[in-house]
Amino acid sequence: MDATTPTATTELGHGLDVVVKSFLATVDAVDLGLPGGHRGYKILRFVEGSTCQSQIRIAAALGVDRTVMTYLIDELEQAGLVTRRPDPQDRRARLIDLTDAGRDRLATARERMAQVERHVLAGLDEGEVDQLRTLLGKIVAHHPDDGPGPLCSISG
Amino acid sequence: MDATTPTATTELGHGLDVVVKSFLATVDAVDLGLPGGHRGYKILRFVEGSTCQSQIRIAAALGVDRTVMTYLIDELEQAGLVTRRPDPQDRRARLIDLTDAGRDRLATARERMAQVERHVLAGLDEGEVDQLRTLLGKIVAHHPDDGPGPLCSISG
DNA sequence: TACAGATCATCTGTCAGCCAGACAATCTGG
DNA sequence: CCAGATTGTCTGGCTGACAGATGATCTGTA
Numbered sequence A, B: 001m002d003a004t005t006p007t008a009t010t011e012l013g014h015g016l017d018v019v020v021k022s023f024l025a026t027v028d029a030v031d032l033g034l035p036g037g038h039r040g041y042k043i044l045r046f047v048e049g050s051t052c053q054s055q056i057r058i059a060a061a062l063g064v065d066r067t068v069m070t071y072l073i074d075e076l077e078q079a080g081l082v083t084r085r086p087d088p089q090d091r092r093a094r095l096i097d098l099t100d101a102g103r104d105r106l107a108t109a110r111e112r113m114a115q116v117e118r119h120v121l122a123g124l125d126e127g128e129v130d131q132l133r134t135l136l137g138k139i140v141a142h143h144p145d146d147g148p149g150p151l152c153s154i155s156g
Numbered sequence C: 001t002a003c004a005g006a007t008c009a010t011c012t013g014t015c016a017g018c019c020a021g022a023c024a025a026t027c028t029g030g
Numbered sequence D: 001c002c003a004g005a006t007t008g009t010c011t012g013g014c015t016g017a018c019a020g021a022t023g024a025t026c027t028g029t030a
Helices: A012-030 A038-050 A053-061 A065-080 A101-120 A126-142 B012-030 B037-048 B055-062 B064-076 B099-121 B126-142
Strands: A082-086 A092-098 B082-086 B094-098
Touching: A012 A038, A012 B012, A012 B037, A012 B099, A012 B126, A038 A053, A038 A065, A038 A092, A038 A101, A038 B012, A038 B055, A053 A065, A053 B126, A065 A082, A082 B099, A092 A101, A101 B012, A126 B012, A126 B126, B012 B037, B012 B099, B037 B055, B037 B064, B037 B082, B037 B094, B037 B099, B055 B064, B055 B094, B064 B082, B094 B099
Parallel strands: none
Antiparallel strands: A082 A092, B082 B094
């Protein structure tokens, strides 16, 4: 690494491109065992973190179209990983919740995702991986779209 | 940032997702003024770095299909930013070179891309940006696909 | 109550983008 | 000279995403 011109070494776009390509390729080489691929994983992960979300809030948080969300949830529901139930407070909306099977599959998928991370970041030592994670965390925290989902007491 | 569970703070996938979404959205909000959007930029950037490349080598380096490369180069050529000429050593192949106009447009596009970077990384201070760049550089260097293009003496 | 407008999930239609396959021209090895 | 491989190009089919319409429901107003 040339210390004289540190800024010229790697353009952000190029770095992201390489990392993301490697990441996605590794993900569907590993096969998470979830419908919808990495988007199914993201949905399960989001629903686990903040329960009782309507489809449109998940869609907004994940940046996917609401019409796409419909059939993504369809697949997850058909696989028995999530449930749809009408929101008692707003019967237009459907509350999405993880089933026990969904929690299990998410756990194994998360393990495989950790393997993917190790593969993609094989060029970094452990301290550098933590560095990267911290930096990404700061960027994420600085972005507004990262709405922390409001929890709901599972009363119904 | 919870120091007790540093690994749980940010999954690589989620961090990449947020950063890439922000990056792409900002890129086409800024409009680089290049045909093909960010892929056009990548092509120009690659051709600048290693001249006299055939389309298939560019396609392989950038990870796009060769049939897609055809019309991407079409647009760049039609805009007068690159030239196609038959390789004297292998007349099947077309050597892609930057025109002077292409060099100019690449320069301005690179400036705008730097603006995009500053916007995406607004949550980081300067030292952290350098950190991130270094880490990405290491990951890129660790990946084989990053073939440094062989230069050719522009004799013809 | 009645009504208008907005919202959530869904369905349909349309449209762009991508890849497999075919093809002509060319190179390489026998 | 011929067979097979390679480069760039073209075509057809397929997938995926978004726009718009629709039904059910909520909110606000009178």
